[in-house]
Amino acid sequence: MTDRVCENCAFPDEELVLVRRVYLTPEAWDRPASAQVVEEAELWCVSCRSQYPHEAVDDDD
């Protein structure tokens, strides 16, 4: 039994991992491609981690 759900898709999962979402901006005529990392970390399920760009959060525990 778990009350933990993915903070991205709300799917209940015991294998949630703390990540930071990364927003990718494609290259355009007036700027290069870039990636912006969201400051606040979220718990994501394996499905979201396989589908969306993100960055692992170092956990000292």
Ligand SMILES: [Zn+2]
């Ligand atoms: Zn998810």
